[in-house]
Amino acid sequence: MNDEIGIRNYVESHSFLKEHAKLYQSIDNAVSFIEPIEFPTIDECKVLVKEGLPLLQHEDIKSRVTEAMTKLSPQVIQSLNMKINETLERLIKWAIIDRLIPKELKSSDVWEKWLKNYCPVCGRKPVLAQLRKQMEGRARYLKCGGCSTMWRWNRLGCTYCDNEDLEKMHILEIESESEMRIDVCDECHSYIKTYNKEGDEDIYLTDWATLHFDLLAEEQNLHKVGSVLID
Ligand SMILES: [Zn+2]
Numbered sequence: 756m757n758d759e760i761g762i763r764n765y766v767e768s769h770s771f772l773k774e775h776a777k778l779y780q781s782i783d784n785a786v787s788f789i790e791p792i793e794f795p796t797i798d799e800c801k802v803l804v805k806e807g808l809p810l811l812q813h814e815d816i817k818s819r820v821t822e823a824m825t826k827l828s829p830q831v832i833q834s835l836n837m838k839i840n841e842t843l844e845r846l847i848k849w850a851i852i853d854r855l856i857p858k859e860l861k862s863s864d865v866w867e868k869w870l871k872n873y874c875p876v877c878g879r880k881p882v883l884a885q886l887r888k889q890m891e892g893r894a895r896y897l898k899c900g901g902c903s904t905m906w907r908w909n910r911l912g913c914t915y916c917d918n919e920d921l922e923k924m925h926i927l928e929i930e931s932e933s934e935m936r937i938d939v940c941d942e943c944h945s946y947i948k949t950y951n952k953e954g955d956e957d958i959y960l961t962d963w964a965t966l967h968f969d970l971l972a973e974e975q976n977l978h979k980v981g982s983v984l985i986d
């Protein structure tokens with residue numbers, strides 16, 4: 756199915772998401788003119804992060820992103836024509852950063868060896884996870900809520916603390932939507948929404964589109980991590 760039609764049908768059947776869809780669509784449109792800035796080559800990037808320092812925390816890259824941001828923000832804000840509050844400001848900032856990073860750097864293929872619980876590109880904690888079929892079973896990939904990069908991480912255990920004890924993890928589910936589950940850590944009381952299928956990444960690896968799973972977790976007093984809205 757065409758991605759755009761897919762997400763439109765999905766929002767139709769999840770009408771509580773309509774306002775969110777509208778807002779994110781407007782932001783997407785407002786940043787759509789932004790082209791990625793120049794980054795080192797993929798191989799150079801892999802070397803740059805070897806010590807665990809994400810790309811955007813390297814002085815040279817950081818200053819170029821900041822410079823572009825200072826120039827672009829006012830344009831984006833003006834074209835959005837909305838009342839700007841702190842939330843919107845954060846969404847705009849990260850939508851711009853997302854556009855400034857070349858697509859090829861966001862692919863998990865680039866980051867197979869990173870194996871950390873924060874984004875190799877911008878350094879944020881992941882907001883979503885995906886279980887993908889691999890030769891030896893299933894592997895877990897994490898998705899950055901800020902710059903959309905994906906990278907591989909441990910298959911089991913908490914994504915946010917060092918709890919690897921499965922006795923101290925449990926799962927929450929919404930019966931009608933088996934595509935996604937919530938992996939809960941009983942040690943740090945955080946959770947990560949986990950897409951356990953493949954094909955509808957545009958929906959199930961999008962934070963706002965899976966908001967009802969956050970509501971379920973919120974009812975249980977669990978902490979959300981990785982969202983650009985909260986940290
Ligand atoms: Zn990131």
Ligand SMILES: [Zn+2]
Nearest residue numbers: 913916940943
């Ligand atoms: Zn934990």
